[in-house]
Amino acid sequence: MRVTLRIQRFNPEKDQQPWWGEYAAEVEPDERLLDALYYVKSYVDGTLTFRHSCVHGVCGSDAMRINGRNTLACQVLVKNLGPTITIEPLPGLRVVKDLLVDMERFFELYQSIHPYFISYSPPPEKERLQTPRDRLRFDDTTRCILCACCTSSCPSYWANPDYVGPAAIVNAHRFVFDSRDEGAYERLEILGSRDGVWRCRTIFNCVEACPRNIQITRAITEVKNALMARRV
Amino acid sequence: MNHRYDAVIVGAGGAGLMAALNLCRSARVAVISKLYPARSHTGAAQGGIGAALGNQEEDHWQWHMFDTVKGSDYLADQDAAEILCREAIETVYELEHWGLPFSRTADGRIAQRTFGGHTRDCGKASVRRSCYSADRTGHMILQTLYQQCIQNHIDFYNEFFLLDLLVHEGRSVGVVAISLATGEIHVFHAKAVLLATGGCGRVFSITSNAHAVTGDGMAAALRAGLPLEDMEFYQFHPTGICKLGILLSEAARGEGGVLRNRDGERFMEQYAPTLQDLAPRDMVARAMVREIRAGRGIDGRDFLHLDLTHLGAEAIESKLPDISGFVRTYLGIDPVKEPIPVQPTAHYMMGGIPTDVQARVVIDPQNTVLPGLYAAGECACVSVHGGNRLGTNSLVDILVFGRRGARHAAQFVADSQWPALPPGIEDGPRQRIEKLRTATGQERPAAVLRDLQQMMMHNVAIFRTAAELVAARDALGGLRQRYRQIYLDDHGVIYNTELLLALELGGLLDLAEVIVHSALAREESRGAHFREDFPQRDDANWLKHTLARLGLDGGVQREYKAVVITQFPPQERKY
Numbered sequence: 001m002r003v004t005l006r007i008q009r010f011n012p013e014k015d016q017q018p019w020w021g022e023y024a025a026e027v028e029p030d031e032r033l034l035d036a037l038y039y040v041k042s043y044v045d046g047t048l049t050f051r052h053s054c055v056h057g058v059c060g061s062d063a064m065r066i067n068g069r070n071t072l073a074c075q076v077l078v079k080n081l082g083p084t085i086t087i088e089p090l091p092g093l094r095v096v097k098d099l100l101v102d103m104e105r106f107f108e109l110y111q112s113i114h115p116y117f118i119s120y121s122p123p124p125e126k127e128r129l130q131t132p133r134d135r136l137r138f139d140d141t142t143r144c145i146l147c148a149c150c151t152s153s154c155p156s157y158w159a160n161p162d163y164v165g166p167a168a169i170v171n172a173h174r175f176v177f178d179s180r181d182e183g184a185y186e187r188l189e190i191l192g193s194r195d196g197v198w199r200c201r202t203i204f205n206c207v208e209a210c211p212r213n214i215q216i217t218r219a220i221t222e223v224k225n226a227l228m229a230r231r232v
Numbered sequence: 233m234n235h236r237y238d239a240v241i242v243g244a245g246g247a248g249l250m251a252a253l254n255l256c257r258s259a260r261v262a263v264i265s266k267l268y269p270a271r272s273h274t275g276a277a278q279g280g281i282g283a284a285l286g287n288q289e290e291d292h293w294q295w296h297m298f299d300t301v302k303g304s305d306y307l308a309d310q311d312a313a314e315i316l317c318r319e320a321i322e323t324v325y326e327l328e329h330w331g332l333p334f335s336r337t338a339d340g341r342i343a344q345r346t347f348g349g350h351t352r353d354c355g356k357a358s359v360r361r362s363c364y365s366a367d368r369t370g371h372m373i374l375q376t377l378y379q380q381c382i383q384n385h386i387d388f389y390n391e392f393f394l395l396d397l398l399v400h401e402g403r404s405v406g407v408v409a410i411s412l413a414t415g416e417i418h419v420f421h422a423k424a425v426l427l428a429t430g431g432c433g434r435v436f437s438i439t440s441n442a443h444a445v446t447g448d449g450m451a452a453a454l455r456a457g458l459p460l461e462d463m464e465f466y467q468f469h470p471t472g473i474c475k476l477g478i479l480l481s482e483a484a485r486g487e488g489g490v491l492r493n494r495d496g497e498r499f500m501e502q503y504a505p506t507l508q509d510l511a512p513r514d515m516v517a518r519a520m521v522r523e524i525r526a527g528r529g530i531d532g533r534d535f536l537h538l539d540l541t542h543l544g545a546e547a548i549e550s551k552l553p554d555i556s557g558f559v560r561t562y563l564g565i566d567p568v569k570e571p572i573p574v575q576p577t578a579h580y581m582m583g584g585i586p587t588d589v590q591a592r593v594v595i596d597p598q599n600t601v602l603p604g605l606y607a608a609g610e611c612a613c614v615s616v617h618g619g620n621r622l623g624t625n626s627l628v629d630i631l632v633f634g635r636r637g638a639r640h641a642a643q644f645v646a647d648s649q650w651p652a653l654p655p656g657i658e659d660g661p662r663q664r665i666e667k668l669r670t671a672t673g674q675e676r677p678a679a680v681l682r683d684l685q686q687m688m689m690h691n692v693a694i695f696r697t698a699a700e701l702v703a704a705r706d707a708l709g710g711l712r713q714r715y716r717q718i719y720l721d722d723h724g725v726i727y728n729t730e731l732l733l734a735l736e737l738g739g740l741l742d743l744a745e746v747i748v749h750s751a752l753a754r755e756e757s758r759g760a761h762f763r764e765d766f767p768q769r770d771d772a773n774w775l776k777h778t779l780a781r782l783g784l785d786g787g788v789q790r791e792y793k794a795v796v797i798t799q800f801p802p803q804e805r806k807y
Contacts, residue, residue: 013724030562042678046721046730051268053442056478056558058371059271075561096413097727103268116379117331126285127328129340135333142333142365142372146270174333181331 001029003078005036008088009098011047018095021045029079034062036078037087037099050099057211060147063090064099070149070209090152092161106148109164113172113190118183134179141174141219143212150206150216156199163199164191166206166216173219176232184232192227200224233418237262237387238645239638240407240422242394242449245272246370246627247609248428249377250634251641256384258642262420263381264392264409266444266732270378273430273442274630277370278555279483280362281327281631282350282624283320287341288360293317295354296361300625301800303349303512304582304618305759305769307462307777309796312589312614315636320628323635324363332376334365335551345551346486349512349622355807358486358510362624367481367554373627392418393732394429394448395661397456397605398653404593404604405651407452408658410665412732415725417662421653424604424641427453427585427593428634431610435740435747436578436693437685440472440479449611451739453585454746458595458602459779459791461613462583463743464751464761467621468694470516472577474535476562480555480574482623485509487551489540491520492571493528504807511807514620514760517576521694530573537571544568576694582621582760583750584613586779586793591637597779597793604644604651606637615777618795619759668734669725673717677734680714684737684744687711692748697764701752708745712786715741742782749788750778771802 003025010018023044025036034052041048050073051061057075064073065088067081078085093101144167151157151165172191176184191197197220206216226232237260241248244265255261265272284291296317301308328334328342335343344360352359365372381388391412398406398419406421429449433441450460470491471480485491490498490509503519504511511519524534540548540556545568548556552567559567585607586594591614593605609630616629691704715738722730756770757763777793 011724012726032562041730042682043676046676046678047724049722049727049729053267053271053444054273054276055443056276056476057561058276058368058554059267059273059442061267061271077562100727107269111382114383116383117376119329119331123325123329126325127334127342130336131340132336132338135336138333139366142375143368145275145371175331178331178333 001079002026003036004084005040006084006086007048007098010095012097027078029077031078032074033066033076033078033081033085034073037073049097058145060145063147063149064088065090070153072147072211075211090148092152092158093148103148105161106151106167109168110146110171112164113168114183114187115171115175117175118181120182128180130179137179138174138177140214141170143214144170145212147211149209149211153205153209155203155205156201160195160199162195164196166220169197169220169223170214170216173223176223176226188227191223197223197227233416234421235262235418236421238422239424239426239641240264240420241426241428242407243272243428243430244269244388245274245428245430245609246373246377246630247634249381250631251426251428251608251638252386253377253380253384254635254638255642256386259645262387262389264389264394264407264420266391266393266412266448268390269388270374272374273445275371275374276442276479277373277627278367278479278481279347279486280345280364280369280624281324281373281627282347282361282622283324283363283628284317284361285321285324285342285344285363287337288344290352291359291361293321295352295359296320296350298354298800299350300616300622302805303620303622305620305805306775306802307615307618307758307795309615310798310800311796312616314798315589316616316625316628316632319632323628323631327373327376330376330380332365332372334363345483346510347623348482348485348510348516349507350624351507355506358507362483362486364483367483367552370627393735394452395665397425397452398657399456399602400651400654400657403651404602405653408661412727412729415728417658417665419658423645423648423650424606426591426606426608426637426641427611428609429611431581432740432743433578435685435688435744437689438472438475438477439578440469440477441578446736446740447743448736448739449607450584451742454742454782457781458593459586459781460583460746461586461777461779462615463581463747463780464754464778465582465619465759466578466747467513467580467582467760468517468576469513469579470520470576471538471574473558473562474573474575477577478558478562479577479579480538480558480572484538484540484552484555487547488543489538492537492539493523494530494532495528499523499528507807512620512622515807517694518762520576535573535575538574539571540567541569541571580621580626581610582613582617582619584611587612587614589614589636590640591633592640597791606641608633608637619761665731669720669723669728669731671719673719675714675718677718677720677730677737680711680718681733681737681740684711684740688744692751695762695764696751698752701748704748705752708741708748712741745782746780746788750780750790753790754778775802
């Protein structure tokens with residue numbers, strides 16, 4: 001089938017302003033949008049720039065805005081996107097070139113919530129024990145691939161770039177509700193601050209955007225509840 | 233721009249991050265990666281990491297070692313295989329201590345599942361040895377290691393591409409890389425360099441591997457005049473999603489899934505009576521191609537069915553959530569209700585940069601060390617996988633040898649003087665970049681890459697013959713000619729990803745050359761290297777490792793190296 005890709009273009013070495021490019025691509029209906037973009041880059045315009053790697057939705061490289069929705073280009077099939085497909089860089093992040101955005105700030109916010117296992121007790125000789133029920137408690141938030149679809153879809157983040165954003169809270173949740181971790185209170189202190197979880201207005205854009213179907217707003221609510229109850 | 237670090241690690245997958253964590257307390261370390269952190273292909277590993285914890289039934293590292301050696305078709309070096317299987321156990325506990333969220337048994341221990349080629353008591357039956365986190369074990373390993381790197385304030389150079397190894401007066405002195413963001417050339421002067429750049433699955437058209445898996449470290453080793461070991465041994469994973477090649481973990485069969493042909497027959501019963509669908513990957517992939525050739529593919533076509541329908545929705549959703557998601561997304565099929573069309577997909581390079589068990593790069597059949605250079609993971613060949621890797625052993629390999637390389641490098645850094653860095657050492661790579669960036673030929677690099685991948689898939693895949701390999705060798709000549717005439721649309725410096733593609737393609741062409749020549753020379757069938765014109769294993773002549781390097785004339789020079797055999801003399805390989 002033949003589709004038209006409307007792609008927001010911007011080359012910092014040439015352009016003052018972003019502009020729209022239109023490209024016809026001959027694709028199989030079952031192909032991914034990433035395949036269509038790759039086709040354009042390979043055979044039509046080699047300057048088209050976007051990140052991509054795993055091609056099946058696990059590495060998080062090719063997050064972009066497709067027909068107005070943040071998602072991964074390798075996780076949507078062309079046949080579900082209509083004859084004309086509009087493709088833009090993720091909103092809320094600085095555009096560097098075409099669909100490629102500056103990820104530095106996103107990773108800074110992620111790192112600000114201490115996204116690593118904290119334990120003050122010496123580990124046992126073998127594994128720490130954890131019941132399947134305790135393991136399930138934070139299962140959903142272990143699936144995050146740091147693609148930035150959620151944070152860049154969040155109106156609260158657009159309004160205040162100091163807000164840690166949903167991705168960072170998801171990753172804090174992964175540790176706060178892990179029965180083995182002992183860093184919950186230091187993380188909750190960060191998340192309870194002015195630019196922490198209270199900036200979330202439960203708009204649910206993040207849930208819509210998450211390519212891993214993580215129940216992000218629920219995770220954020222659980223963190224809010226833990227803050228109010230002062231316990232996890 | 234110039235940098236100076238005690239140690240530079242190239243690659244931020246499991247091997248690179250594990251190395252960084254083991255070096256950072258005693259040395260100044262930088263990690264260079266062409267991707268953003270946590271995007272590396274380790275994250276795509278699904279089914280588990282093998283270790284004889286014995287959590288769910290009796291198991292011993294010696295059994296694991298036997299399976300690894302037998303799985304390798306006796307080409308693995310047994311001293312290395314012993315280290316792999318012994319140290320696997322402490323490695324899994326270390327990951328758990330770093331917070332890795334393994335799936336759990338009812339009594340709270342790390343859960344384990346069966347996997348291809350892993351057996352109880354040296355072949356009696358399948359054993360639960362694969363420690364897993366649902367079907368995203370690699371994702372959890374990569375995340376956990378990256379989290380530890382954040383805590384340890386490791387210096388990352390993200391989106392930097394390795395151009396060349398710097399070797400001067402017989403020792404490694406650093407690397408040259410290009411920043412994709414700026415196009416700037418960076419020289420990293422280092423006492424020790426550890427390559428952890430992964431495999432080269434993108435040399436084939438149907439692969440489970442990410443676009444980024446283009447063998448950059450192996451290709452850089454070739455350009456530096458170093459040999460690559462056993463490059464004829466390339467693994468095809470039996471269950472790739474039809475046409476797309478996306479991996480469906482062996483865990484699907486570990487949890488009870490079976491392969492069926494057009495008649496609904498569980499054909500693996502005939503090929504491997506004891507282990508059946510859990511035979512090693514080389515055997516299952518060959519059995520699948522034989523079924524397809526005999527007209528027993530689904531509807532007589534070139535794929536078979538992976539049937540999970542008898543497992544029940546609960547088991548599929550809880551133990552295989554990611555792969556069932558892939559099947560729904562890309563095929564529109566519900567694996568709870570319908571069988572999944574699958575075909576073998578290019579998956580793993582057993583060969584690579586030759587190293588010893590300290591992950592030190594060695595350069596000849598006498599195992600002469602190149603001081604200061606290390607390699608670990610899929611880019612390296614220790615060799616623990618020999619002719620065929622067992623599932624779950626790649627994750628063990630990256631961690632065990634990433635750590636061993638780092639520990640040795642830490643000592644090497646402490647004991648050695650700064651090597652001289654001759655001025656202008658980066659001129660070669662700089663000129664190569666400029667020439668490519670401004671090239672104005674008639675060939676698009678993407679077209680040459682596509683034709684290389686299809687040619688390799690056609691001639692150098694699961695079954696091989698001299699005629700096909702000769703055809704491949706001749707075709708490579710033509711592809712190289714076309715590569716010399718490429719042009720780029722993008723002449724810019726900021727994120728010139730077309731230039732990146734052209735650089736990767738240059739490396740893949742070199743690697744294909746070495747793969748094809750090594751395969752043509754090896755006139756026997758062993759592990760994943762199957763020659764229809766030489767269908768038997770030939771220990772008398774071929775129980776040896778290939779070392780192949782590129783000559784100055786573009787030809788390939790070969791030498792051979794003895795296999796280390798300690799406990800398990802070669803036997804016939806039946807399952």
